[in-house]
Amino acid sequence: MLRFLVRRTLGAVVILLFISAFTFFLFFAIPHDPALLSCGKNCTPDNLKTIHHNLGLDHPVPVQYYLFMVRIFTGHHFAAGNCPAPCFGYSFANSEPVWPTLIDRLPTTLSLALGSMVVFLLFGLGTGMLAAWRRGSAVDKVLSSASLVLSSMQIYFVGPLVLALLVYNNHILDQPKYVPLTQNPVHWFSGLIIPWCVLSILFTANYTRMARSTMIEQLQEEHVRTARAKGMSGAYVFFRYAWRGSLIPIVTILGIDLGSLLGGAMITEWTFQLTGLGRLAIDSVTKTDLPMLMGVMLFSSAMIVLFNILVDAVYAFIDPRIRLS
Structure with missing residues (x-):
C-alpha cells in the first residue's frame, strides 16, 4: 500500500x-x-x-x-x-492575496458539493437498485426512462425555471444564498436546498443508470448464483453479495465527481449567485486575473487527483479480490 x-x-x-x-x-x-x-x-x-x-x-x-x-x-x-507560503501571489484585479481568498470561498463550494453528493447518492443509488431489483417490470421502465430524461437536463435551464416556480412566483422557498453552518444551520439548509437539488439532477440520472447496470451484471456472477443455490434469500444475496461487488464503478465516478465539485461547480454557482470557487474561476477568467486563475486551477486539479488516489486505495477494502501492488 x-x-x-x-x-x-x-x-x-x-x-x-x-x-x-x-x-x-x-x-x-x-x-x-x-x-x-x-x-x-x-x-x-x-x-x-x-x-x-x-x-x-x-x-x-x-x-x-x-x-x-x-x-x-x-x-x-x-x-x-x-x-507567506503557500503563496499564489496577489490578484491583478483587486490586489487581494490569492490563498486567503480561496480559503474564504471554500466553505460555500464545500457545502454545495457535499450537500448535493448526499442528494444524488440517495436518489441515484436508491432508484438504480430498485430498477435492478425489478428488472423488466413497469417500475424499471419508468425509472430508466426518467433517468434518460433527467440526464438531458442542463443546470442553466433547470435553475432559472426552479427559481421562477418556487421562489419568485409562488414564494415557497427562499432565495438561494450561503449562510455559514456555524452561524445558522436552518438558514444554511434553506439557502442551499435549491442548488443541491438542481445540481443533483444530472448526477442522479447518471448514478441511476450506473447502479442499475452494475447491479444487473453482479446478479449474473457465479458467486451470486451459488449463494442463491444454497437457499439464501433474494434480499440477502442482493445486499450481501451483489451490492458490494457493484460499488467499484460507482466509487470510481464518485471520486471524480466529488473532486470536480470541490473544485467549483461553476454553472451552479453562477446561476444561483453563490460566491464559491466556481464563481471565482469565472471572474478570474473574465478579468484576466492570472494569480487567481492559477490558484483556482491548481486547487481544483489537486482535489480531483487526490480523490482519484483515495478511490484507488479504497478499492482493496471494497473488493478483497483487488490487491494494490
Missing part, C-alpha cells in the same frame, strides 16, 4: 506541474496586458512600466512560471504586501 501511495503521489505531482504549466503559458497567449487592470483609466507608460515590474511581468514567461512555482513553497514579499 505504501509503495502504491508513493507512486501515485509522484504521478499526481507530475500531473499538477503539467496543468500549471499549460494554464500559465496559455494565459500569456491571450493578446491582453494584465497590468492594465491595475493601471486604471489615467494610465501612463511610466505607471504601466512600474506595474509590470511590481507584478513581475517584465521577466520572460518561463522565468515568471519558475518564480511562481517556487514562491508557492517559499513565499515572497510583493509590493502589495508579504505573502
Whole structure:
C-alpha cells in the first residue's frame, strides 16, 4: 500500500506541474496586458512600466512560471504586501492575496458539493437498485426512462425555471444564498436546498443508470448464483453479495465527481449567485486575473487527483479480490 501511495503521489505531482504549466503559458497567449487592470483609466507608460515590474511581468514567461512555482513553497514579499507560503501571489484585479481568498470561498463550494453528493447518492443509488431489483417490470421502465430524461437536463435551464416556480412566483422557498453552518444551520439548509437539488439532477440520472447496470451484471456472477443455490434469500444475496461487488464503478465516478465539485461547480454557482470557487474561476477568467486563475486551477486539479488516489486505495477494502501492488 505504501509503495502504491508513493507512486501515485509522484504521478499526481507530475500531473499538477503539467496543468500549471499549460494554464500559465496559455494565459500569456491571450493578446491582453494584465497590468492594465491595475493601471486604471489615467494610465501612463511610466505607471504601466512600474506595474509590470511590481507584478513581475517584465521577466520572460518561463522565468515568471519558475518564480511562481517556487514562491508557492517559499513565499515572497510583493509590493502589495508579504505573502507567506503557500503563496499564489496577489490578484491583478483587486490586489487581494490569492490563498486567503480561496480559503474564504471554500466553505460555500464545500457545502454545495457535499450537500448535493448526499442528494444524488440517495436518489441515484436508491432508484438504480430498485430498477435492478425489478428488472423488466413497469417500475424499471419508468425509472430508466426518467433517468434518460433527467440526464438531458442542463443546470442553466433547470435553475432559472426552479427559481421562477418556487421562489419568485409562488414564494415557497427562499432565495438561494450561503449562510455559514456555524452561524445558522436552518438558514444554511434553506439557502442551499435549491442548488443541491438542481445540481443533483444530472448526477442522479447518471448514478441511476450506473447502479442499475452494475447491479444487473453482479446478479449474473457465479458467486451470486451459488449463494442463491444454497437457499439464501433474494434480499440477502442482493445486499450481501451483489451490492458490494457493484460499488467499484460507482466509487470510481464518485471520486471524480466529488473532486470536480470541490473544485467549483461553476454553472451552479453562477446561476444561483453563490460566491464559491466556481464563481471565482469565472471572474478570474473574465478579468484576466492570472494569480487567481492559477490558484483556482491548481486547487481544483489537486482535489480531483487526490480523490482519484483515495478511490484507488479504497478499492482493496471494497473488493478483497483487488490487491494494490
